[in-house]
Amino acid sequence: MxxxxxxxxxxxxxxxxxxxxxxxxxxxxxxxxxxxxxxxxxxxxxxxxxxxxxxxxxxxxxxxxxxxxxxxxxxxxxxxxxxxxxxxxxxxxxxxxxxxxxxxxxxxxxxxxxxxxxxxxxxxxxxxxxxxxxxxxxxxxxxxxxxxxxxxxxxxxxxxxxxxxxxxxxxxxxxxxxxxxxxxxxxxxxxxxxxxxxxxxxxxxxxxxxxxxxxxxxxxxxxxxxxxxxxxxxxxxxxxxxNPLIYARQLAHKVNCSSQSDSASMIACLRTxxxxxxxxxxxxxxxxxxxxxxxxxxxxxxxxxxxxxxxxxxxxxxxxxxxxxxxxxxxxxxxxxxxxxxxxSLAKAADNLFHSSLSSSVQNNRFYRNTFIPKILQLYFGASSSDMSQAVGKVYDPSQSHTVNLQAVMNNLxxxxxxxxxxxxxxxxxxxxxxxxxxxxxxxxxxxxxxxxxxxxxxxxxxxxxxxxxxxxxxxxxxxxxxxxxxxxxxxxxxxxxxxxxxxxxxxxxxxxxxxxxxxxxxxxxxxxxxxxxxxxxxxxxxxxxxxxxxYKDRVTLWTQTLPRLLQAAQNQHHTTKNPHPNIVG
Missing domain, CATH: 3.40.50.1820 (Alpha/Beta hydrolase fold, catalytic domain)
Known part of the structure; x- marks a missing residue:
């Protein structure tokens, strides 16, 4: 050897x-x-x-x-x-x-x-x-x-x-x-x-x-x-x-380029x-x-x-x-x-940046269902509805206790x-x-x-x-x-x-x-x-x-079948109603 x-x-x-x-x-x-x-x-x-x-x-x-x-x-x-x-x-x-x-x-x-x-x-x-x-x-x-x-x-x-x-x-x-x-x-x-x-x-x-x-x-x-x-x-x-234009304008504002009204002027400023x-x-x-x-x-x-x-x-x-x-x-x-x-690690970094308590907030049932779930749905599908939020909560937090299990929130993300x-x-x-x-x-x-x-x-x-x-x-x-x-x-x-x-x-x-x-x-x-x-x-x-x-059959089915079906139903109702559907956010 x-x-x-x-x-x-x-x-x-x-x-x-x-x-x-x-x-x-x-x-x-x-x-x-x-x-x-x-x-x-x-x-x-x-x-x-x-x-x-x-x-x-x-x-x-x-x-x-x-x-x-x-x-x-x-x-x-x-x-x-x-x-x-x-x-x-x-x-x-x-x-x-x-x-x-x-x-x-x-x-x-x-x-x-x-x-x-x-x-x-x-x-x-x-x-x-x-x-x-x-x-x-x-x-x-x-x-x-x-x-x-x-x-x-x-x-x-x-x-x-x-x-x-x-x-x-x-x-x-x-x-x-x-x-x-x-x-x-x-x-x-x-x-x-x-x-x-x-x-x-x-x-x-x-x-x-x-x-x-x-x-x-x-x-x-x-x-x-x-x-x-x-x-x-x-x-x-x-x-x-x-939403790229929203963030481009926010960045321009931060570096004093927001006075430029059109895209070309804003980008010209950002290049400087x-x-x-x-x-x-x-x-x-x-x-x-x-x-x-x-x-x-x-x-x-x-x-x-x-x-x-x-x-x-x-x-x-x-x-x-x-x-x-x-x-x-x-x-x-x-x-x-x-x-x-x-x-x-992301929650900890966010807490440091915003002096917030996100690390613990995500386990609060109300915050999880009313803020966290709609945000994730909005990012994934471009829209959310109350029916979709309820479907997500049912899969990850069926007990609906005051505190959501951290592992459930992590699985959701x-x-x-x-x-x-x-x-x-x-x-x-x-x-x-x-x-x-x-x-x-x-x-x-x-x-x-x-x-x-x-x-x-x-x-x-x-x-x-x-x-x-x-x-x-x-x-x-x-x-x-x-x-x-x-x-x-x-x-x-x-x-x-x-x-x-x-x-x-x-x-x-x-x-x-x-x-x-x-x-x-x-x-x-x-x-x-x-x-x-x-x-x-x-x-x-x-x-x-x-x-x-x-x-992860049930969880994958939620995102690939159940939620798209609920989104389609919400959109159909939105289009066939004179007034905008109160529960859908696009």
Whole structure:
């Protein structure tokens, strides 16, 4: 064993001595060689600009492709994060740069430009307002799975998503950034040893919603062949806004640009404001704590081009899905067992911002039913009614006691934000590919596991915690978590590491074959069926593993069948009555 370790070290050191150089259509790129925590070498090409800096007159416009350089680009370090205000998570500071549109390519050290191996493009989450590419080190996935991973950055908050709801500033610039990065990958990744016909688009939370938005855009045809969506979809309650102009004007007022009456003058004024000042003023908007809990303001919007219509309508339209070619993709979606666990940190941040008591208020029955539920319904459907609110209360809080169980409130938030939208997307994809007999596959898994190395962890896995396993329980990632929350993280045991290895395996197997079964066959001891009607089977991912049917059936039925039916009934009554219906809010 000692000799094997010595040989591994010598092999790694031999690779580190030579800097990898790639001659791509974009230009010549020189990277670095590093080693994983188990001394497996890999190449990294960091901070490659794929777009011209979106600064000055280019602010609030679609990105333009970077032309490359006529000299060797030294891709030795990450580019800066895109500008973001961190007071969402309790810290009132702005970090990052407006010039941030870069990507990073990670490859196994053994491949050449003729290797032709699968590619995964990773889109980070963060509610479209925070996040970066360099938090995620995919070296374990790259080295163990023998795939290439590309991590990308895109504009966030108002710089990425401010919209005047007209041609002046249509919004969705962050989505266009992602799209341009995908075009860069398609044109250049073969030079790094990647297979341009085996590209998987993958993301978590807002990254997952971004994957859905890219898949629902007709211009994406051919840019990727598979999608992996972890905890989010285009129809998630927080993933798009119906009121972009309201927030654009509120922001303009905050930075003294509100005297401009028309969109063009307002945007011209906003271009003169420093990017940091704009970002700092963008959170929070308004003074309602419950709004800060459930809505992120500067997020994707319906522009008629990238986002053709209400995402809920698009996902439910088989005609539209066929038009954009969703049936030509393999699709895997996932959720964690306590998606709504995010509520605890969001409520705490809102309380800090507004000096409120939202953390406890959400458990007050009157507040929950009269304020919280209508707000979530308004975000998800664009309308609410008393019948809809009663239906939600009946599922999550049937006892109607004075105090609502916190887990019930978390489930309510998590289902509207993640569980129902993910299931709806998987259902739509499975139905389409089945009816057209394309042979493309749909899989779903629910990650239901309590991380044993997180001290004092509650029930289930909270939103975002699956990222620890996705990236192999890397020491750097866990150290960062421990630094953010001291005395909460211990060393993972072998069962935890095995679970992370299983997850990385099923992700890379799916990216390679469109089928994740090989990675779970020994632990599962049966096949993992595709997600399709009528069984809608999914993998329950934990240290034991099993196959289930119809995830969170009653709760998902509420959001996908009961509430749409009640909304339609309320709208029909509204349209056939002379006076506006008193119980519907549109």
């Amino acid at each position: 000692v000799l094997i370790g010595v040989f591994s070290l010598l092999f790694a050191l031999q690779h580190i001595n030579a800097l990898p150089v790639i001659d791509a259509p974009w230009g010549v790129v020189e990277g670095i060689t590093n080693v994983t925590e188990d001394w497996t070498p890999y190449h990294a090409f960091l901070g490659i600009p794929f777009a011209v800096p979106p600064t000055g007159s280019r602010r609030f416009k679609q990105p333009q492709p970077h032309p490359g350089f006529d000299h060797t680009f030294k891709a030795y370090k990450y580019g800066p994060a895109c500008l973001q205000a961190l007071n969402l998570i309790g810290r009132s500071s702005v970090t990052g740069s407006e010039d941030c549109l870069t990507l990073n390519v990670f490859t196994p050290a053994t491949i050449t430009d003729t290797s032709n191996i699968p590619v995964i493009v990773w889109i980070h989450g963060g509610g479209f307002i925070i996040g970066d590419s360099f938090t995620y080190n995919p070296s374990s996935i790259v080295a163990n799975g023998q795939v290439i991973v590309v991590t990308i950055q895109y504009r966030l908050g108002p710089l990425g998503f401010l919209s005047t709801k007209d041609h002046v500033s249509a919004g969705n610039y962050g989505l266009w950034d992602q799209h341009l990065a995908l075009q860069w990958v398609k044109k250049n990744i073969a030079s790094f040893g990647g297979n341009i016909n085996s590209i998987t688009l993958m993301g978590e939370s807002a990254g997952s919603a971004s994957v859905a938005f890219q898949a629902l855009y007709s211009g994406s045809k051919g840019l990727f062949q598979r999608t992996i969506m972890q905890s989010g979809s285009a129809s998630s309650s927080w993933a798009y806004t119906r 404001v420093s990017a940091k000042k704009l970002t700092a003023a963008s959170w929070p908007m308004g003074n309602e704590p419950v709004t800060a809990l459930a809505e992120f303001y500067f997020v994707p919007t319906i522009d008629g081009v990238f986002v053709k219509d209400d995402p809920l309508k698009l996902v439910n339209s088989q005609t539209y899905l066929k038009q954009v070619g969703l049936q030509n993709l393999d699709c895997m979606v996932s959720v964690v067992s306590n998606e709504g666990g995010l509520l605890k 998590g289902d509207a934000g993640m569980v129902a939208p993910a299931t709806l997307f998987a259902r739509a994809h499975a139905k389409l590919s089945s009816s057209l007999k394309t042979g493309k596959k749909t899989y779903m898994y629910v990650f239901d596991h309590i991380p044993s190395f997180v001290i004092g962890h509650g029930k289930g896995m909270d939103h975002g915690e699956d990222l620890m396993y996705t990236f192999g329980l890397s020491k750097a990632y866990l150290d960062a978590m421990a630094k953010a929350s001291p005395n909460t993280i211990t060393d993972p045991d072998q069962s935890e590491k095995k679970l992370a290895h299983t997850l990385m395996g099923l992700l890379t197997d799916f990216s390679r074959h469109g089928d994740p079964n090989n990675a779970v066959q020994y632990g599962l001891q049966q096949s993992w069926p595709q997600f399709s009607e009528p069984g809608e089977h999914y993998l329950l991912l934990n240290t034991t593993m099993s196959v289930g049917s119809k995830p």
